[in-house]
Amino acid sequence: MSQVEYYKIYIDPGHGGSDPGAVNGQYFEKDFALDIAKHVRDKLSSYGAQTRMSRETDIYPTLQARVDGSNSFGADIFVSIHCNAGGGTGIETWEHDDSSSFNNQLAQSVQNRLISELKVSNRGVRSAPSQRGGKNIFVIDPSEINAWAILPEIMFMDTSSDLEKLKSSTFRRDAGHAIADGIVNFIYTLPPKV
Ligand SMILES: [Zn+2]
Numbered sequence: 001m002s003q004v005e006y007y008k009i010y011i012d013p014g015h016g017g018s019d020p021g022a023v024n025g026q027y028f029e030k031d032f033a034l035d036i037a038k039h040v041r042d043k044l045s046s047y048g049a050q051t052r053m054s055r056e057t058d059i060y061p062t063l064q065a066r067v068d069g070s071n072s073f074g075a076d077i078f079v080s081i082h083c084n085a086g087g088g089t090g091i092e093t094w095e096h097d098d099s100s101s102f103n104n105q106l107a108q109s110v111q112n113r114l115i116s117e118l119k120v121s122n123r124g125v126r127s128a129p130s131q132r133g134g135k136n137i138f139v140i141d142p143s144e145i146n147a148w149a150i151l152p153e154i155m156f157m158d159t160s161s162d163l164e165k166l167k168s169s170t171f172r173r174d175a176g177h178a179i180a181d182g183i184v185n186f187i188y189t190l191p192p193k194v
Helices: 029-046 063-073 101-118 135-140 160-166 169-188
Strands: 008-013 050-053 077-084 091-096 122-128 148-156
Touching (some): 008 029, 029 148, 029 169, 063 135, 077 135, 091 101, 091 135, 101 122, 101 148, 148 160, 160 169
Parallel strands (some): 008 050, 091 122
Antiparallel strands (some): 091 148
């Protein structure tokens, strides 16, 4: 019997509202992140998991509000969904330097599923803040957030071949489903919760 229904997953689409995230022409990271996140939610719900989102529309919750939302929900797992920029191709998943080994297994499971499903360049699991800067690390800092927390970066907004993939609703759906399946695969590795 599945354990999935005992788990709470908080899904955080990056940016929103006045913060578009990375921009390429008429395309905004915030919109891609929200669409992918809705597919994560729907797939996890179909498995019976308990889900909540930091936003379901084009608004900007503060980073503190996202962390508080996850903590008050009592989330076991937190996933913040972003698209990359700055030159490159493919997908990487971030966790915090101070993350637990369970957190690392979650990150690996989601990253592996994304790559096997989408067949794009594997940039691996990366560790923040030692390998990057940026304020969005706040939401995956275990001193702030109680859940196991990861931040996948889905393709590069400023790489034209990556942007073409992000513009595809089928690709975004598959990405969302891959994140959900990676989370569920991780849950299956855990000892029974109740
Ligand atoms: Zn972002």
